[in-house]
Amino acid sequence: MKRLVAFLLCTVMVGATTVGCSNTESSSSGTTSQETESLASEDNTASIDISGQKIVVCTESGEAADGVGAQIDAFKEKYGCDVELVDIPADVYKTKIQTDLAAQSGSYDVIVGTCDFALQFKESGLLENLLDYSNNTALADPEYNVEDFIPVTIDRYYNDDRSYLCAYPFKSDVQIIFYRKDLMEDPEEQAAFKEKYGYDLEPAKSWQMYFDIAEFFTRPEDDFYGTALMMKRGCDQTSCNFYTRLLGTGQEMFEEIDGKYKPIINNENGVKVLQSFRDELVNYAVPGSDNFEYYEANQAFNDGRCMQVITWLGAYPTSQNEENSKVAGKVGAMACPGWEDGDKGGGMLGGWAVVLPADAQNKEAGYKFAEFCSSAEGEKLKVSSGCFPSRTSVLEDPDSEYPEYFPIVLEALEAGVAAPSWAEWNELNVTLTEYVSAAGTGVMEPQAALDECVEQWNSVLSEAGLLYEE
Structure with a gap:
């Protein structure tokens, strides 16, 4: 009951700034x-x-x-x-x-x-x-x-x-990748890609391949880039993207031990996922991605400004609408892959x-x-x-x-993984969002960001009686 009362008080406090109707x-x-x-x-x-x-x-x-x-x-x-x-x-x-x-x-x-x-x-x-x-x-x-x-x-x-x-x-809904099917199937692009990377151009079979494709198609002189990212500070799309890529490494955010939970995001896998956002934002993403949310990233893709975008299922009808999309009829889609070729992929549900x-x-x-x-x-x-x-x-x-x-x-839904179903996840997610944004935009180093995030997570989970303490 204490946990429930605290949760409801927190909810009402969060709602204090709402515009009434x-x-x-x-x-x-x-x-x-x-x-x-x-x-x-x-x-x-x-x-x-x-x-x-x-x-x-x-x-x-x-x-x-x-x-x-x-x-x-x-x-x-x-x-x-x-x-x-x-x-x-x-x-x-x-x-x-x-x-x-x-x-x-x-x-x-x-x-x-x-x-x-x-x-x-x-x-x-x-x-x-x-x-x-x-x-x-x-x-x-x-x-x-x-x-x-x-x-x-x-x-x-x-x-x-x-x-x-x-x-x-x-x-x-689940995170999914949209890509430019017309460019992916272009013979000249395929030949040039294979010459540079030594393997065939096709929808990414791994996150590493996703980054190669992003690098290859980044052409600032044509205002065309490898990706668009949803990396606006405070936008929970950042934590969703983090979880999706983390799943590709073969791990989740928590280890369950005897009915309790131990945060494990501040390990080697978590660090390389965070670093990938920073590298992508600096080198391959549409300019302004550090201030993009869902709409802006999808709009960049629909405007024909990038090769790939990590998005959600419901973005498809707009991408296929010729009145709103310059890439209608040219869009391919795929479930999110594993980190390396052959690894099991998954998407944030x-x-x-x-x-x-x-x-x-x-x-x-x-x-x-x-x-x-x-x-x-x-x-x-x-x-x-x-x-x-x-x-x-x-x-x-x-x-x-x-x-x-x-x-x-x-296929994407069946591979999807949901975030924890605890009431406390909302608070944990807000914290994760802040630290992923901070590391992705270069304000913090990935390891330091994840260590601080886990420290705050431990406090919340301990108060709720959910933390595994060794």
Whole structure:
């Protein structure tokens, strides 16, 4: 309980700088939490009707809001339930929903948020157990198949004994590499590359090969570079990129020993990963990458200014849109490789989740929306927005919107690795982001940055009772 109270206080403090927005009206016709729990425990035979009700769904402006918006009409037609979409600007979204949830404002029936948001609140008691609803035969869709989700996209939302499920996957995401397929397949470029490096030019089979390709295609006189990096200070893309490359070395960030955790990033592998960012930023990256976040790095690639970029799945539709991209039709994609040729690769797993707040006004109708928006039917509706599927059946559908891309998506997701599911990970990630940025931009040496990061991590983990102490 001490850990939970401290976490909630921290969350509210983080939210103190948020820009407020007015609460939306919610229908009071839904059942209470006690009534829902009672219904869930009974063997109901009558179908629960949610027609005529109204739910409030909150998410972030942009891809997520576009994805939810693409589903609303079909949900209304199917269930006769109205949906009010509250989309909050990205720069204040996370703080706003964290503060509202911790304060039990009752503003939203459904929240679509990032995976780290769902995991932050997983053990807080502020999110409904979706199993209470999925086990209610009068409410749940018998065709809803949880086993169809790619395991890594849903497993983290369960507790250890799988008696509690805090979220359904809304949008799958994992780090992936985009490259210029037209240049990769150009005979003249292939011949020149092989003459210089002694092996064939092809999509990078290792991070070392990725750096060779970056070096080869860096041509400042043509305003063309090997890569674009998301290295803005304070941007959590830096820690995601760090974890992805670290996975390629064959290790993770922590060693688990007897149910406790020992940070191990300040070793030889961690140092060489950090050094690779510095080398890339100085030698191969589009100028200004030290101030790039997600949008700017992808824009540099779409503007035809670089050969490769480490990005996320949802960047693909924009890259293929001729109105917004100069490289439409010229983009290849691949799962992130291992450090050396033959090593196992992996990518930082991201994603978005749909949750039911414990203080929701219309929980049953909210659950039906959570169920619908994460169903195979619902997933297909939101693909064009960049909210990609988490279900194997949708990714393997030969009639999908992106039949050439989805097999790569499936491969990358299956190799994806999620960050820790502890509530404390948010604080640890903020710390990691600062030190990766500091080392990547040359403010600190890699070893010193990682040593200081681990020192701070040890303090947080010790306070939470998670640290392995020898």
